[in-house]
Amino acid sequence: MKPEFRSDIVLKDVILIKPARIGDARGWFSETYNARLYAKAGIPDDFVQDNESRSETMGTLRGLHFQLPPHAQAKLVRCTHGRILDVVVDIRQGSPTFGRHTSVELTAENGEQLYVPAGFAHGFCTLEPDCEISYKVTAYYAPEYDRGLAFDDPALGIEWPFPSRDMVLSDRDRRHPRLSELGDVFPLATAGAAR
Numbered sequence: 001m002k003p004e005f006r007s008d009i010v011l012k013d014v015i016l017i018k019p020a021r022i023g024d025a026r027g028w029f030s031e032t033y034n035a036r037l038y039a040k041a042g043i044p045d046d047f048v049q050d051n052e053s054r055s056e057t058m059g060t061l062r063g064l065h066f067q068l069p070p071h072a073q074a075k076l077v078r079c080t081h082g083r084i085l086d087v088v089v090d091i092r093q094g095s096p097t098f099g100r101h102t103s104v105e106l107t108a109e110n111g112e113q114l115y116v117p118a119g120f121a122h123g124f125c126t127l128e129p130d131c132e133i134s135y136k137v138t139a140y141y142a143p144e145y146d147r148g149l150a151f152d153d154p155a156l157g158i159e160w161p162f163p164s165r166d167m168v169l170s171d172r173d174r175r176h177p178r179l180s181e182l183g184d185v186f187p188l189a190t191a192g193a194a195r
């Protein structure tokens, strides 16, 4: 059984993946990443680092984050416990969808994954307590290149599931610049080139 890949979810280059689950009397087995199949589906990236995070309170928001070139990261995100609303914003100058976002519910139950190309800000809000995500990235963590975008920037029009005042965020995530203040961080030509 092969994974299903969908790239018709509003933003070009963002891909939703549904890995196959092979069930039997014990439960199920799933290949959660396969370099050959993902490359054929438009995800040729070499992932160099795997991350996991756990958020204990429903309504925790992490993001919207990105690393600047030359340490920009593409990400392959999945929820391994609970349910999250995963959000990506196109911040590539010159992109026809610059400033637009797409939101996808990723759950441990559905096993779906979101491929976030370099040049997108990424974040999520947890939809229940004790959520965990696991994600692959194509560039090593570079804190001096780690940046953020204001999750509640009205220009983005992201409909988060909880009021901002009720959400749990790091102090840093409450202080990111708005899209209009970001500057030319991702000229379209460089977005895919970084590592």
Ligand SMILES: Cc1cn([C@H]2C[C@H](O)[C@@H](COP(=O)(O)OP(=O)(O)O[C@H]3O[C@H](C)C(=O)[C@H](O)[C@H]3O)O2)c(=O)[nH]c1=O
Pocket (backbone or CB within 6 Å): 051, 053, 062, 063, 065, 066, 075, 122, 123, 124, 140, 141, 170
């Ligand atoms: C991202 C990262 C962080 N850290 C350290 C830095 C801090 O001491 C601690 C927590 O970092 P931070 O608050 O940036 O973690 P998140 O808010 O979950 O950040 C992530 O949230 C959104 C959803 C993303 O898409 C990014 O991958 C990433 O920025 O882990 C590391 O040691 N390595 C890393 O790769």
